[in-house]
Amino acid sequence: MKRSLLLLLLPISICISLLLVGPTLAHGPHIITVRSPTFSPDTLAWDPTSQHFVVASSRHPSLHSVSDAGVLQTLISDPHLPPNSSVLAVSVDSLRGRLLAVIHTPHPSLAAYDLSRPPLHPRLFLSPLPNLPTAVAVDSLGNACVAGSDFISKIDVDGQDSIFSNSSAVRSHPINGIAYFRMDYFLAVQSSTGKMYKIDGEDGSTRQVLLPKDLTGAIGIAIRGDGTAVVVGHHKAWFLKSDDGWAEAGIYDEIALDDRRAAKGVAVREGKRVYVLFGDLEEGSLGNEEFRIEEVESDREKEGENVWMLVLIGFGLVYFLYWRFQMGKLVREMNKKRE
Template identity: 50%
Template sequence: MAACSPPKLLAPLLLLLLLLLLASPALARSRHVVAFRAPGLRPSSLLWDSAAQHFLVGSRGRPAVTSVSDAGVVEAVVSDPDLPADASLPSLALDPTRRRLLAVVAGPSPACLAAYDLRSPRPHRRLFLTPLPEPADPAAVAIDPAMGAAFVTSASGGVIWRVDLQGEASVFSRSEALSGGLAGIAHVRKGYLLAVQTATGNVIKVDAEDGKARAVLIGGKNGVAGAEAIAIRGDGSAAVVGGSAARIVTSDDGWGEAGVYDKLAVGGRAGGVAVREGRKVYVLIEEEVEGSSGKEEGGWGYRVEEMEWERDREGEWVVGLVLLGLGLAYFLYWRFQMGRLVKDMNKKRL
């Protein structure tokens, strides 16, 4: 008598194959890198638009926003003819609920915040253009997705502005912790903001209701050197980039204190950071094109690069090995059970 028929073999073998397929992405996955050229734009900040499935890039060279596909195709998303030619849109925030794009408008006086309707045809229609309340050097913007309010940092003024859904702007915070100016800012779902200071490296926690702010103690130090941009991952950790480095910073006590979970050199100058699918961190990196002086039009190249964190890889390997172990254990158990079944059947025949 045959040990077992093909149909009986099929179920455990299919299960083992499924476990192998689940384990394979954790055991071997290539890093995602998108290279592109953007003459004259001087790309700065970076966002991931999950609805449109492309990256959004701010510009320090023109009043424009571009999209970058996974294949490196660059297209104009916003090109605002009403803004002065010397204006720029260096920092962006995405309101996914209302499909709005918020953009800091730098260059003209006074500095402004603009909002664009991503549901309108390209180049997207502008919803409002709001002057900020006082002479300032705006740096970055973050959005509260629940309320729709935007928060804009000042690079030198020690202030954060708030712009509501209707485009009304007001001073939100003048806390002493903001002195020296701020760079990047991000909204955290638990009701506060995290901002970074390039000069000090401080990470600043700001209450999203009353504007009270204080520096976060990181690993016994005052901050992370050269911090320029920040984005929040789905697990609540923060990706902080600046200069030639990217870091993951985590906190277990609501950002009273924090620690550097992992750090990577980026091989160029990091100009922006975005989180994709809740966990993947992508960094906008500027580098001089080989054979170019960097001063000519198009002398700089850019890439959007996925960060491959060593500690995350360790976790992925553990998951993969556990899945493989479970699959092998199930298969051996099934073989043992089938062997016993065959012996019992042979005894009955005898």
């Protein structure tokens, strides 16, 4: 009796597993389309606490949230910012519930806002920056690392700034994207040279990461929870991994992005899902009414998922045939006993 029950339950459990796992592996990329005729963002971040994206524009002083349903809402509108201010880059400090925004004015600055106190989200500080900023990332201690045109600044949790790195690599070409890695260092990319740099989180020492080729046109970088770095250009994305602490790295996948829209920013959601911000079809033309936040996936990783799915199906088929054979044998044995 126990044997027959086991033979009956096992194929049922396998079928249920395939039904649950199959749709997960076969899901398409998540695309969020936002209709907004007057607002076109240039930077993207993910807020894990509120479960929404944060976007901002180099032509507007406000910061906005975007839901999975594509609902755009004003998150922060700071009336005390100087006239004609705009936002160049944003980063979420999820450990402390803060939103950091690089503000572009005649005198650039870094603003920090308290995300834990909605709906006003009061400003915590506004720290002046010594040069034109281009990107921002925050480390595990809450220090903001702001890349500029000549050097990289560090602003602590109280808004006190200092020069973090003024290496020749940073001075020669501006940093266009920067991200914090969990081992207390930053990874940064340059659009003009396609180079990647590893920046020590304590002393700011900067070393070039050896790559098989330049990532020319890189405009942003994000780090997944598994340590994969995703670098995005306007029409291309690179997936990189390193086995030696980013002294050198390999490009294990390179994918083409939408050639009709320019990528503006990149963010990682829930530690593993990569999203890219795409601008209008024709920037600056009349009639543009939407922007998109689109999930991008590595083709090689998707191939691995498909192989795993085929293995599961093959295992299920083999066991189904074995089950049929065993059930047939069991029926014959029961018929003999009746005779």
